[in-house]
Amino acid sequence: MKNDENKTILALIASPRKLGNCEILAKEICRHVPQGHTLKLLRLPEKNILPCKACYAxxxxxxxxxxxxxxxxxxxxxxxDGLIIASPTYFMGPNGVLKVFLDRCLQMFGHSLSLRDKPAINIVTAGLEGEAGYTEAALNSFTLILGMKLQASGVFYGALPGESLWQKPEQQERIKDFGELLFAAPPQVSDPWRCPLCGSDTVQLLGGNRVQCQVCRNFGTLSVDDHGLVLATSLKPENIFFTAEQTEHHLQWLQEMKKRFLQVRRQLAEFQQQYADEGEWV
Ligand SMILES: Cc1cc2nc3c(=O)[nH]c(=O)nc-3n(C[C@H](O)[C@H](O)[C@H](O)COP(=O)(O)O)c2cc1C
Known part of the structure; x- marks a missing residue:
């Protein structure tokens, strides 16, 4: 990382709207980054990003x-030196342009271009209070899978372009902290109802008091004490991120999978063939 006065922040803007909420929130964050920096912006819908072909090449x-x-x-x-990823909520998740881009990042597992340990902030915009669905969890799991340092994330509401900050003093106040956090020491998870390993507030209920964090995928328990919900999770041994070794291990698993495919592809093709002529493609 460069010295404090010379950092580069890249804001990946997934929204097609010029001066929309994603864009102005990213710019507002940077107004509050205390370190000297240059802000670069990249509007994903203006780039030609083709879908992953699942060839594993x-x-x-x-x-x-x-x-x-x-x-x-x-x-x-x-x-x-630092990233801001900003996505609008479309149908309760990240917009398609961003998802297409994220799928292509599979190649970063086998690539010298690494995002490991890069500080990142994820911003979600949504038109309706409480209707952002799984967008924040989707962005955060992507950030963690690629080994980045998730410094902060949050949902900001506002349907019209600019409305997430316009006449919204609470959201104006909240975004200031994000700027200060981008290059700060990794934040400690203090809310007892959040995953202590990744800070997520999204879990799947597995029955009894067992839960699985939907961002870092670790298992744990949900209980209640005198103050409310308490989420306890612990690192599962076969975790695929958090450390460079685990990422390397996952890359090996992916490569083995490809080898296995080459070994059994004839038998697989025979099995698949029985479905080849069914239905009419339109
Ligand atoms: C196709 C589409 C689907 C949307 N789906 C949702 C949704 O599920 N939940 C929600 O709260 N807002 C939804 N919105 C509203 C946007 O998330 C909202 O306007 C947001 O502020 C857009 O950010 P932007 O200004 O950066 O483009 C949707 C908008 C579009 C165009």
């Missing part, structure tokens, strides 16, 4: 067959 040779703007964007991300 990138895991063997680091090369993706899709010829588009992905690598240029990934290089900008890898070169930045």
């Amino acid at each position: 990138c895991l063997e040779n680091g090369k993706c067959p899709q010829k588009d703007d992905f690598l240029a964007v990934a290089r900008e991300m890898a070169a930045a």
